Amino acid sequence: MPRPTLSRGDRLLYGLGGAAPAAKEAAYTMFVLLFYTQVLGLGGTITGVIIALSLIWDGVSDPLVGSLSDRLHSRWGRRHPFMAMSVLPLGLGFVGLFSPPAAVAANTTWLAGWLLFWSLWVRTFVTTFAIPHLALSAEITTDYHERSQVLGARLATMFLFAVLLPAAGMYWIFPESAGQDGRFEAENYPLYGALSCLVVWLTTSLSTVGTRQHARNAPRALEERTTLLQLGRDLWRTLDNRNFRYLIAYDMAATGAYGVITSLNMLVWTFFWSFSAFQVSIILSLPSLLAVALATLSLGPLGRLAPKHRLVQLALAGLILNCLWLYPAALLGWLPDSPSLRFWLNFLFMFLFMYLFLLRLINSTSIVADLTDEHELAHGVRQEGSYFAVINFVSKLATVVGPLYGGLALDWVGLSAGMRPGDVPESTREGLVYALGLGVIPALLLALLAIARVHTSEANLRAVQAAIAERRDTESRTRDGSQTKA
Numbered sequence: 001m002p003r004p005t006l007s008r009g010d011r012l013l014y015g016l017g018g019a020a021p022a023a024k025e026a027a028y029t030m031f032v033l034l035f036y037t038q039v040l041g042l043g044g045t046i047t048g049v050i051i052a053l054s055l056i057w058d059g060v061s062d063p064l065v066g067s068l069s070d071r072l073h074s075r076w077g078r079r080h081p082f083m084a085m086s087v088l089p090l091g092l093g094f095v096g097l098f099s100p101p102a103a104v105a106a107n108t109t110w111l112a113g114w115l116l117f118w119s120l121w122v123r124t125f126v127t128t129f130a131i132p133h134l135a136l137s138a139e140i141t142t143d144y145h146e147r148s149q150v151l152g153a154r155l156a157t158m159f160l161f162a163v164l165l166p167a168a169g170m171y172w173i174f175p176e177s178a179g180q181d182g183r184f185e186a187e188n189y190p191l192y193g194a195l196s197c198l199v200v201w202l203t204t205s206l207s208t209v210g211t212r213q214h215a216r217n218a219p220r221a222l223e224e225r226t227t228l229l230q231l232g233r234d235l236w237r238t239l240d241n242r243n244f245r246y247l248i249a250y251d252m253a254a255t256g257a258y259g260v261i262t263s264l265n266m267l268v269w270t271f272f273w274s275f276s277a278f279q280v281s282i283i284l285s286l287p288s289l290l291a292v293a294l295a296t297l298s299l300g301p302l303g304r305l306a307p308k309h310r311l312v313q314l315a316l317a318g319l320i321l322n323c324l325w326l327y328p329a330a331l332l333g334w335l336p337d338s339p340s341l342r343f344w345l346n347f348l349f350m351f352l353f354m355y356l357f358l359l360r361l362i363n364s365t366s367i368v369a370d371l372t373d374e375h376e377l378a379h380g381v382r383q384e385g386s387y388f389a390v391i392n393f394v395s396k397l398a399t400v401v402g403p404l405y406g407g408l409a410l411d412w413v414g415l416s417a418g419m420r421p422g423d424v425p426e427s428t429r430e431g432l433v434y435a436l437g438l439g440v441i442p443a444l445l446l447a448l449l450a451i452a453r454v455h456t457s458e459a460n461l462r463a464v465q466a467a468i469a470e471r472r473d474t475e476s477r478t479r480d481g482s483q484t485k486a
Helices: 008-039 044-071 080-097 108-140 144-173 186-210 212-217 228-240 242-272 277-305 308-322 326-331 339-379 384-399 401-413 426-451 458-485
Strands: none
Touching: 008 044, 008 080, 008 108, 008 144, 008 186, 008 242, 008 401, 044 080, 044 108, 044 228, 044 384, 044 401, 080 108, 080 186, 108 144, 108 212, 108 339, 108 384, 144 186, 144 277, 144 339, 144 458, 186 212, 228 242, 228 339, 228 384, 242 277, 242 339, 242 384, 242 401, 242 426, 277 308, 277 339, 308 339, 308 426, 326 339, 326 426, 339 384, 339 458, 384 401, 401 426
């Protein structure tokens, strides 16, 4: 049977943990590529390859952390020790990432090494916090709809901080001063790193301490001796689930598209639309705030109208349609030559994108939580960490496509270091848009085809949980009978 309903405070404290991966995403999607290529002068291809290498390590570390957290025996449960030990080093990683010393910045080899080291550092400690935190979602509630609400709180926090953090940076740290665009001033970036550090320290600490009572409700850790071979078996066993295999294929495609979008968005806004830092801060923040509010309000009613996999399909179809109006109209010259109108059209585009993306991500992540119950019924063990680790592993491998593709695209379209929005040739500006479309639309179509093969429902989950409860009761009676005879 489902556990008692969680309070809003419980959901909020759990959700705050989403700020850690959000701060990382904000750094890499909005600033790292711009900072290291256009400000510090590192080549686009080199930067893309380095970020891709760190993403590969990020993906490899996910399964290890997930399986280890499934097996951890401690008085604080399986997840919280990992979360607590990650807080301090994670925040410091953002300071290092955005503060290369002058001697390092002046040497291409050293600068590349600096980017690689701190990228590995940040991504490692995001993993040791985020994977156990994700797995915790399947432990603190077993209710079909409440899982979506819990994960909705986490993902809403992720989306809010992923846009509000860089938006705050655009407004206070990178504004235009004395005719100079603050995004191209190297001395501004250490302050953004410090801001990210403080945000991460505060939110992850609150989430870790605020959810500690749920450690008492955690299922017993796996009993087998932990070896690399056994960790591999844990992860391989998750692939027995047919729905999970198709969910993996869907997530690879959808995340690949997202990686391309996030790698090129800032550059497209800056060089194609010629938006100022202030305008970018508005487009990043307000549409996302509205989208999160709408997603939060509509999640319950939509969940009662359709199962989770159907909502993911509808969201993906909406994302594809949203790609087919603004940018094609701009390339064809159909948009009025009005900077104000173009700004508000981008505002609308971003609102639709954020709402649909949030809707698809909440529901597909909630499906993963439900599949952990199917896994327990099939195999007799709970492996929430392994399931979320595998899906994150796949996502991060797919995300490698984004910066790698983005770095290559910069060199391909001819966007070189030192260029400013008013100096970029028309062919380069349009090339950025074509690169964005070619990297996004085919991947979203593949994701839609894959999610069409996934089928879940509340009725099925309740049947699975009832069978698990019946088996547990039988096992308990058997143990009690054996102890009585002894």
